[in-house]
Amino acid sequence: MAGAPEDGSGAPIAIIAGGGQVPVHLARSMADRGLAFVVVMLKGDADPALAAYDHIAVNPVELARFKHFMLDRGVRTVTLVGSVRGRPDIGRFRPDWTTLRFIGRIVGALGRGDDALLRAVVGMMEDGGLKVVGAHELEPDLVAPAGLLGSVAVPKGQRASIDTGVAAATTLGALDAGQAVVVVGRRVVALEGAEGTDAMIERVAQLRAIGRLGRKKGGVLVKLRKPGQDIRVDMPTIGPQTVRHAAAAGLAGIAVHGENTLVMDRAATVEAADRAGLFLVGLTPDPVALTSGEGPDDG
Amino acid sequence: MAGAPEDGSGAPIAIIAGGGQVPVHLARSMADRGLAFVVVMLKGDADPALAAYDHIAVNPVELARFKHFMLDRGVRTVTLVGSVRGRPDIGRFRPDWTTLRFIGRIVGALGRGDDALLRAVVGMMEDGGLKVVGAHELEPDLVAPAGLLGSVAVPKGQRASIDTGVAAATTLGALDAGQAVVVVGRRVVALEGAEGTDAMIERVAQLRAIGRLGRKKGGVLVKLRKPGQDIRVDMPTIGPQTVRHAAAAGLAGIAVHGENTLVMDRAATVEAADRAGLFLVGLTPDPVALTSGEGPDDG
Numbered sequence: 351m352a353g354a355p356e357d358g359s360g361a362p363i364a365i366i367a368g369g370g371q372v373p374v375h376l377a378r379s380m381a382d383r384g385l386a387f388v389v390v391m392l393k394g395d396a397d398p399a400l401a402a403y404d405h406i407a408v409n410p411v412e413l414a415r416f417k418h419f420m421l422d423r424g425v426r427t428v429t430l431v432g433s434v435r436g437r438p439d440i441g442r443f444r445p446d447w448t449t450l451r452f453i454g455r456i457v458g459a460l461g462r463g464d465d466a467l468l469r470a471v472v473g474m475m476e477d478g479g480l481k482v483v484g485a486h487e488l489e490p491d492l493v494a495p496a497g498l499l500g501s502v503a504v505p506k507g508q509r510a511s512i513d514t515g516v517a518a519a520t521t522l523g524a525l526d527a528g529q530a531v532v533v534v535g536r537r538v539v540a541l542e543g544a545e546g547t548d549a550m551i552e553r554v555a556q557l558r559a560i561g562r563l564g565r566k567k568g569g570v571l572v573k574l575r576k577p578g579q580d581i582r583v584d585m586p587t588i589g590p591q592t593v594r595h596a597a598a599a600g601l602a603g604i605a606v607h608g609e610n611t612l613v614m615d616r617a618a619t620v621e622a623a624d625r626a627g628l629f630l631v632g633l634t635p636d637p638v639a640l641t642s643g644e645g646p647d648d649g
Numbered sequence: 650m651a652g653a654p655e656d657g658s659g660a661p662i663a664i665i666a667g668g669g670q671v672p673v674h675l676a677r678s679m680a681d682r683g684l685a686f687v688v689v690m691l692k693g694d695a696d697p698a699l700a701a702y703d704h705i706a707v708n709p710v711e712l713a714r715f716k717h718f719m720l721d722r723g724v725r726t727v728t729l730v731g732s733v734r735g736r737p738d739i740g741r742f743r744p745d746w747t748t749l750r751f752i753g754r755i756v757g758a759l760g761r762g763d764d765a766l767l768r769a770v771v772g773m774m775e776d777g778g779l780k781v782v783g784a785h786e787l788e789p790d791l792v793a794p795a796g797l798l799g800s801v802a803v804p805k806g807q808r809a810s811i812d813t814g815v816a817a818a819t820t821l822g823a824l825d826a827g828q829a830v831v832v833v834g835r836r837v838v839a840l841e842g843a844e845g846t847d848a849m850i851e852r853v854a855q856l857r858a859i860g861r862l863g864r865k866k867g868g869v870l871v872k873l874r875k876p877g878q879d880i881r882v883d884m885p886t887i888g889p890q891t892v893r894h895a896a897a898a899g900l901a902g903i904a905v906h907g908e909n910t911l912v913m914d915r916a917a918t919v920e921a922a923d924r925a926g927l928f929l930v931g932l933t934p935d936p937v938a939l940t941s942g943e944g945p946d947d948g
Contacts, residue, residue, distance in 0.1 A: 518824050525817050527837035538826035544838040
């Protein structure tokens, strides 16, 4: 287990897996590298492909089963990856006693934004003696660097859109509402709420198709880490699908938070962007200095 | 013309009419009260019913025709009402010479938000010697007062949602992106961009239907005047349709900016809210003091 970056003991790392392809990608990569891991599949969210590994499938309120599995496998380090689409449906489950001890914290966090909910979950794990690490610590290649990722440069005409988007996404993040915005010209045309990034970009495609954005071409998707966001458990994420949606919406490119964004299947993502003629840029990670002016361009 | 609040001369007031029912409602009300007016119907937006009055139908770039009509009818006062769904499609029209003189200002404003565009238009009108008045000055009954509009009180459990919504809508407005947000619990689940308020509430209904908002019931629509918004030409607007959408999305009520919001067909709007069991409240108009705590409640 010499390659395990966070746990030299040989004890397996638990991948607590929500939906989407990030957990699948991470598990495959860890298996390829011979790292010891187990998977906690969140029912209703985790990809069934993860059942190929040593795993348990749990509801978020079945903490006793979760705890037993952790102890049984000797897990001391966990990583939380993937999306949790629905809020835990407390009414439908009969929570176990372990869960009931923590239920106050969960219920308190449920009414707030995603960050509060995740902070409560991470706090519970840490109180239970587990170390929580980010997926990017287990696979650094998952993270977008600062700078151009593909071969398409940022057109000069899109720099102002990026700057407007950075300001808007920072504000949006401070509300704990979402991570992403779409800017056309200097106009913020869409802001992400509970619908998620892909649905928001689809909306932009529809608005453009019916002429609600005027004739202005281009535009950018800007996706940033929220100010209160714990990137160990909830990094902004893009992937090939993000690029496809952005291309369908007629955007000129995508700007993400450098060193603070997961890129799912980077090779496929960059290839999709290059093929569609979209730029893909990681902005400087310092949120204060975030500006398109620091990034590469075509000038 | 003793009833004309802004122009005692007997000269007609021009209603510059975008889409929706506000211009129709205003024209009908002015006709009922025997006030002199003419209608400038914006092609593609204005309701055809307005052609029943003395009118001209123009494209936004046909300023010479517009100016000629104004001079011919002796108009000195205008009001701009209704929505302009598409941005002016400059490429498709052959602008006249009068328009060309102003085109720089329009093009400059097109890339920005709605406020900038409207400020440019209002500036052009005022430079041309026209007085721009708000629809609410012509018909005070169109404006939401501060306080409860219907018979349903604000439930105590929704007050925190209103407060969260006021903070989020204020922030959103400062970005000049939109006027409205939906908050469920203390979570901002949707923010209005170019799609408009109705489409945003429909999205919330869809998200709720597929379980993306969890099991939490209720929620509020908060719609506020943007900090930079000129209420003479672009007041936040609600109407019976807003209430129907909000009810379909399972919201508990609607909070608007008191004395700064147009209520289209107030009788029908209030009746729809009462029938659906939704509260409808005008918040105090002072944006600094905006808080649900100052409004009426059921306690």
